[in-house]
Amino acid sequence: MARYHVCEEDDVPIGKVKAYKAGGRTVAIFHLDDGFYSTQNDCSHLFAPLHKGTIIDGSQIECPYHQTRFDIRTGAVMCWADHPLLDWIRAKKALKTYPVTVEAGQVFVEL
Numbered sequence: 001m002a003r004y005h006v007c008e009e010d011d012v013p014i015g016k017v018k019a020y021k022a023g024g025r026t027v028a029i030f031h032l033d034d035g036f037y038s039t040q041n042d043c044s045h046l047f048a049p050l051h052k053g054t055i056i057d058g059s060q061i062e063c064p065y066h067q068t069r070f071d072i073r074t075g076a077v078m079c080w081a082d083h084p085l086l087d088w089i090r091a092k093k094a095l096k097t098y099p100v101t102v103e104a105g106q107v108f109v110e111l
């Protein structure tokens with residue numbers, strides 16, 4: 001695992017998500033009430049950019065394409081897209097999550 005600097009703490013206000021490049025991937029950095037979290041940025045359904053989604057109930061991200069919802073802290077699927085044909089193509093799959101640390105106002109992610 002390697003550690004990457006992604007942004008400053010103030011770059012992502014509480015209740016928001018932004019995407020950053022780290023280690024050749026794009027990760028989503030979420031700032032929730034209790035701190036920062038990171039997941040893969042591409043939706044595990046059909047790869048939509050999750051940073052363009054909506055944070056629901058302060059702890060879930062809803063994908064902008066087919067409204068699959070994931071727990072931001074664990075990556076678990078809370079509500080899978082309701083498209084029977086697409087379900088046949090893409091089975092339910094959790095998001096990868098990555099440890100985030102904040103030091104002196106700088107945000108780091110481990111991949």
Ligand code: FES
Nearest residue numbers: 043045046063066
């Ligand atoms: S691409 Fe995210 S729900 Fe389909």
